[in-house]
Amino acid sequence: MKKTIISCLTLFSVLTYAQDKMITKTGTVEFEASVPSFEEVKAKNESATCVFNTKTGQIASLVLVKGFRFKVALMEEHFNENYVDSERHPKATFKGEIMNFDIGKVSAEGTKFTMKGELSFNGKTKNLTTTAVIKKTMNSFIIHSEFDLYPREFGIEIPSVVSAKIAKAIHVTTDFEVK
Numbered sequence: 786m787k788k789t790i791i792s793c794l795t796l797f798s799v800l801t802y803a804q805d806k807m808i809t810k811t812g813t814v815e816f817e818a819s820v821p822s823f824e825e826v827k828a829k830n831e832s833a834t835c836v837f838n839t840k841t842g843q844i845a846s847l848v849l850v851k852g853f854r855f856k857v858a859l860m861e862e863h864f865n866e867n868y869v870d871s872e873r874h875p876k877a878t879f880k881g882e883i884m885n886f887d888i889g890k891v892s893a894e895g896t897k898f899t900m901k902g903e904l905s906f907n908g909k910t911k912n913l914t915t916t917a918v919i920k921k922t923m924n925s926f927i928i929h930s931e932f933d934l935y936p937r938e939f940g941i942e943i944p945s946v947v948s949a950k951i952a953k954a955i956h957v958t959t960d961f962e963v964k
Contacts, residue, residue: 805838805839805840805841806836806837806838806839807836807837807838807839807925807926807963807964808834808835808836808837808963808964809833809834809835809961809962809963809964810832810833810834811831811832811833811962812831812832812833812834812835812846812848812959812960812961812962813829813830813831813833813958813959813960813961814829814830814833814846814848814853814877814957814958814959815827815828815829815830815957815958815959816828816853816934816955816956816957816958817952817955817956818951818952818955818956819952820949820950820951820952823949823950824857824860824950825856826855826860826950826951826952827855827856828853828854828855828861828864829853829854830848830849830852830853830854831852832848832849832852833846833847833848833852833959833961834846834847834848835847835928835961835963836963837883837926837928837961837963839886839888839926841882841886842882842883842884842885842886842898843881843882843883844879844880844881844882844883844900844902844928845878845879845880845881846878846879846959846961847876847877847878847879848876848877848878849875849876850865850869850871850874850875850876850877850906850907851865851871851875868936868941868942868943869906869907869939869941870907870908873908874906874907874908877904877905877906877907878904878905878906879902879903879904879905879913880902880903881900881901881902881903881913882900882901882902883898883899883900883917883919883928884898884899884900884901885898885899886898891919891920891921891926892920892921893920893921893922894920895918895919895920895929896918896919896920897916897917897918898916898917898918898919899914899915899916899917900913900914900915900916900917900930901913901914904934906934906939907939907940907941908939908940909938909939909940911934911938911939913932915930915931915932916930916931917929917930918930922962924964925962925963925964926962926963927960927961927962928959928960928961928962928963929958929959929960930958930959931956931957931958931959932956932957933954933955933956933957934954934955934957935953935954935955936951936955
């Protein structure tokens with residue numbers, strides 16, 4: 786009888802803990818560095834991983850750099866070989882927290898929260914603070930954020946011959962539906 790009660794309590798605590806962590810492996814990370822009158826500089830990765838703890842507000846995401854797809858294959862090749870060192874630094878990560886996260890405040894229309902953490906990309910790490918809009922659906926949460934990054938902060942040199950064709954600030958959009 787005692788073993789049965791302990792087993793039930795252990796199972797309940799594991800199930801409760803597991804429900805606090807939600808995950809996706811099909812998140813989207815997009816970036817755009819286009820400037821008017823020049824070719825579009827835009828890429829998308831649809832296989833980003835994100836883990837979100839609804840109890841603590843902790844969030845972590847990972848994206849494989851070589852997973853970014855451009856409209857032009859040559860642009861993708863230049864991105865991986867000339868601008869970022871995707872062989873030496875194959876992934877970009879974010880580890881942080883949704884500040885003051887309260888699951889009860891999240892609505893279907895979306896609730897804004899401040900998200901703080903560390904973004905690591907191309908061998909460099911930078912503190913990042915942005916707004917995350919979190920929407921509640923029937924069985925999931927959708928986490929959306931947008932922010933700007935500057936290539937220089939991540940050791941990315943833009944040659945002067947193409948610098949007029951690439952925006953100074955790279956606009957990044959992330960969307961994760963965690964279940």
